[in-house]
Amino acid sequence: MSKQAPPGVDLHAVACCPPLAARPLDADEAETVAPMFKALGDPVRLRLMSMIASVPEICVCDLTPAFELSGPTISHHLRVLREAGLVDADRRGTWVWYRVRPEAFRQLGALLDIPARALA
Amino acid sequence: MSKQAPPGVDLHAVACCPPLAARPLDADEAETVAPMFKALGDPVRLRLMSMIASVPEICVCDLTPAFELSGPTISHHLRVLREAGLVDADRRGTWVWYRVRPEAFRQLGALLDIPARALA
DNA sequence: ACCCTGTTTCGACATCTGTCAACCTAGCCA
DNA sequence: TGGCTAGGTTGACAGATGTCGAAACAGGGT
Numbered sequence: 001m002s003k004q005a006p007p008g009v010d011l012h013a014v015a016c017c018p019p020l021a022a023r024p025l026d027a028d029e030a031e032t033v034a035p036m037f038k039a040l041g042d043p044v045r046l047r048l049m050s051m052i053a054s055v056p057e058i059c060v061c062d063l064t065p066a067f068e069l070s071g072p073t074i075s076h077h078l079r080v081l082r083e084a085g086l087v088d089a090d091r092r093g094t095w096v097w098y099r100v101r102p103e104a105f106r107q108l109g110a111l112l113d114i115p116a117r118a119l120a
Numbered sequence: 121m122s123k124q125a126p127p128g129v130d131l132h133a134v135a136c137c138p139p140l141a142a143r144p145l146d147a148d149e150a151e152t153v154a155p156m157f158k159a160l161g162d163p164v165r166l167r168l169m170s171m172i173a174s175v176p177e178i179c180v181c182d183l184t185p186a187f188e189l190s191g192p193t194i195s196h197h198l199r200v201l202r203e204a205g206l207v208d209a210d211r212r213g214t215w216v217w218y219r220v221r222p223e224a225f226r227q228l229g230a231l232l233d234i235p236a237r238a239l240a
Numbered sequence: 241a242c243c244c245t246g247t248t249t250c251g252a253c254a255t256c257t258g259t260c261a262a263c264c265t266a267g268c269c270a
Numbered sequence: 271t272g273g274c275t276a277g278g279t280t281g282a283c284a285g286a287t288g289t290c291g292a293a294a295c296a297g298g299g300t
Contacts, residue, residue: 024186025170030163037166041158042258043150050145060277066144073259075278080257094267094276109232112225162288180247193289195248200287214246214297 036108039084044069045077049100052087057099156228159204164189165197169220172207177219 025033040046044067051066052058064074078098081087086105089098145153160166164187171186172178184194198218201207205224209216 023170024174025167027163027167030166030170034161034163034166037157038161041154041161043147043154044258046150046154046157047145047147050143050150054144064277069258070260071277072261072279076258079278091266091277096277105232109229112229112232164288184246189288190290191247192249192291196288199248211247211296216247 033108033111036084036086036104039080039086042077042080044074045081048074048077049081049086052081052098053100053105057097059095059097061095063098153228153231156204156206156224159200159206160228162197162200164194165201168194168197169201169206172201172218173220173225177217179215179217181215183218 040049047066048063051063060074060078063078064071067074078087078089082089084104086101087098088101089096091097160169167186168183171183180194180198183198184191187194198207198209202209206221207218208221209218211217
C-alpha cells in the first residue's frame, strides 16, 4: 500500500476519483446526479437500500415484512430506487430479486470524497 | 495516523465509519441520515454544495449570480443545507459566508463506502 | 439619523411525494 | 383450464416542497 506521506501532505489527495468538491458541478451534472441522492433521501428507501446492499441479492418477500407499510408502498419505493439506477431487479419464478448496482453506488461515494483543503 | 495494516487485512474495516452496506440500517439511523441525502437531492442544492465544498469558504453574493433564481429561493436552499448539517454559515460585516461541515460530509462518504462482497 | 445593499423571513401558489385501497399481471400447481 | 399467491400498477388524496414577490432585518457609508 505504501501510504507513507511526508508530513503536511494529505492522503485524501491521492484517493481514487473526482470528488464533488474538486470543482463546482455544472447544471447538467447536477441534474444527472441529484436524483440518486434524492432517492436515498427517504428513510424507508435508505433502509431498503442498505438491506439490498448488505447482501448479494434479496427477495421482495424479505424486504416487505421489515416495514409497517403496505406492499404497494414498498413497491413504489423500490421503483424509485430502480429508476434512480441504484438497484437492479429481476423476476425469478414467483419472486422478484433485487441487487445493488455497484457502479452507481461507487459514483456517489466518489462524489463525496472530500479533498484536503475543504477540511478544517 | 499510523495507517499501516498487516497484509490481508481490509483497510475498509479500519476506516472511520460503518458503511451503509455493512449491515441494514435500523429505522432510527435511517431517520437521522436520510435528511442529508434529501438535502443533496435537489440539483440546485447539489450545485450550491459543490460550489461551497470547492473552496474554503464562499460568500452568498458569489453563489446567487450562478443561478437564474431569486435571492429568496437561493436563501431557502441554503437554509435546507444548513439544517441538514451539511454547511455552516456566519455573517461577517455585510456578507454571509458559507463553508462545508467536513464531519457530515465525511459521514455520508463513509456510508457509501461499499464493501468488496457487494461488488460484482 | 438616514438610506442603500445584501440576506433572510413571510405568505401564497402550483407541483411533487408518500401512502393506501383496489385492480391487474406473472408464474406456479393441480 | 382454473385458481392461488407474490408483486406491480393505477387512481386518489393529504401533506410536503420549490418557487416567487413583498416585507423585514443587518451593516456600512454618508
